[in-house]
Amino acid sequence: MITAVVAGVVGLALGVAGLAAYRHARAGRVLSLPDDEPELPAGAADVLSVIGRAFVLVDDVDGVVRANPSAYAYGLVRGHSLVHQELSQLVRRVRADGVIEEGEFDLARGPVGQGSIVVHVRAAPLGGEHILLLADDRTEFTRTAAMRNDFVANVSHELKTPVGAVSLLAEAIDDAAEDPTAVHRFAGRLEKESKRLAALVQGIIELSRLQGTDVVVKGKPVDVRQLLDEAVDRTSIIAGERNVRVGVGGAEEAWVYGDGDLLMTAFRNLIDNAIRYSPADTTVGVGLRRRDGLVTVSVTDQGPGIAPDEQERVFERFYRVDAARARATGGTGLGLSIVKHVVANHGGEVTLWSQPGQGSTFTVRLPEIEEREDDREVVASRAGGVAAGESEQR
Known part of the structure; x- marks a missing residue:
């Protein structure tokens, strides 16, 4: 009996001693592990943390x-x-x-x-x-620099054609001074090229202006239906010249937050584009809807349509599906690019549906805001001021 007790005590002592030896050896191994952190010069870690x-x-x-x-x-x-x-x-x-x-x-x-x-x-x-x-x-800087270089190159190329045409036509008129018929013909072409040049310069100005506009700071509630009615009115002359009817339907009012002048430019460009590519005696439809917190504007024409492989590029600056027809209609290749930038700056999107021979539909979606009575008065007074200014200019 005594022998068994003594053996148990000795076994327990050996177990305790073994456990202590294991813990001591383990601690020694941990302490002897190499430090993975590199030795940095004094102050280097602080500099890296705030660089x-x-x-x-x-x-x-x-x-x-x-x-x-x-x-x-x-x-x-x-x-x-x-x-x-x-x-x-x-x-x-x-x-x-x-x-x-x-x-x-x-x-x-x-x-x-x-x-x-x-x-x-x-x-x-x-x-x-x-x-x-x-x-x-440097990704954004590099891309911006590339876009700027491309833009300058494109502008130089686009301006070269009408400027050269104006110069040549002016010489032709001078040479044909004794021929009234020739003078009349050259003068008509000169007027057409000068209008194209003016439209191109105006497009460049609008594109530059919208890129420098902070919609959050300068924006205010605007009624999209009022902007669409005014955009249709501003394109009525070219619609009449081409014998194209423009009809507006849908919601009577829809409010968004943004820059009314820029949105007006975008809607006018969409409607103008639809008119220019529509055959005579056809209708351009402009629709306005409010749904799921979005204001949707659609512009549909009965033109020749756009091939699928061209649709991704129509919003690029200076890109034209049909360059010859664009020159004939006075297009600058900037209108849809301006639309895309304006809509993006207002937190929206613009999409295109088109089939060759079945026309095209451009759809703009913008976040809707609730109308307030004081907003209605602000927008109405602003629109009245714009209309009065235009009347004075005319």
């Missing part, structure tokens, strides 16, 4: 040991690795040469899809074998 740019710190085997959320958001880092081969090659060059390098890269945004991001990257040695990458998103 406002994506950063990645890479070790001597190209493993990512530190990166901020922006680097992951840009798609530069996945897990503990650099995603793009271009950045890995940049790191290796800097490690080999010890010289700071920088460059601009167009990189895939993620593992799927066609999205890309343009980043300006600066790579520098930091603390022994570590390389620091600083990345700045």
Whole structure:
């Protein structure tokens, strides 16, 4: 009996001693683990935390040991690795040469899809074998610069034709001074080209103005039905010249928040476009609906329609489905681009349905707001002021 008790006490003591030895050994192993965090120069961590740019710190085997959320958001880092081969090659060059390098890269945004991001990257040695990458998103700047260059090139090309025509026609009139018939013919063509030039300049001005307008700051409640009625009135002359009737139907009033002048320009451009591409003795229909918190405006013509492969491009600046016909009708190629920008700035969308030989329907959807009585008075007085101003100009 005594022997059994003694054996139990000895076994318990050995168990306790074994557990203590295990815990001591485990603690020793934890304390002896290498520190994965790199030794940064004094103040470097504080600078990186407020630098406002994506950063990645890479070790001597190209493993990512530190990166901020922006680097992951840009798609530069996945897990503990650099995603793009271009950045890995940049790191290796800097490690080999010890010289700071920088460059601009167009990189895939993620593992799927066609999205890309343009980043300006600066790579520098930091603390022994570590390389620091600083990345700045230049995507929007690059795209804006490209759009600006394209726009300038397109404007130069578009202006060249009417300006050259005006110059040549002026010379022709001078040479035909003794021939009244020729003078009359050349003068008519000169007037047509000058109108086209004026329309092009006006379109460029409108496009520039809408890009600089803050709808949130300058907007106010406007009645879309009133704008549509006025837009139809402003296009009545060209409708009469082409013998095209324009009818407006649907809701008697519908209110949205925005810039009434810009919305007027967009609706007028849609109606004008429909009139220009409609055959004589046909009708352009303008509809207005209110549904599910949206105000929907549709403009339908009975024109030649647009082929499916052309429909994605009709909202591009200066793009024309039929360039020859556009010149004949006085189109500038800016009208639908202006519509798209105006509608987007008002939080809406514009879509197109069309079939060759069956006409086209452009549909604008804008967020609806509830009408207030004081809003009605503001819009009515503003519209009256615009109408009076136009009467004075005429």
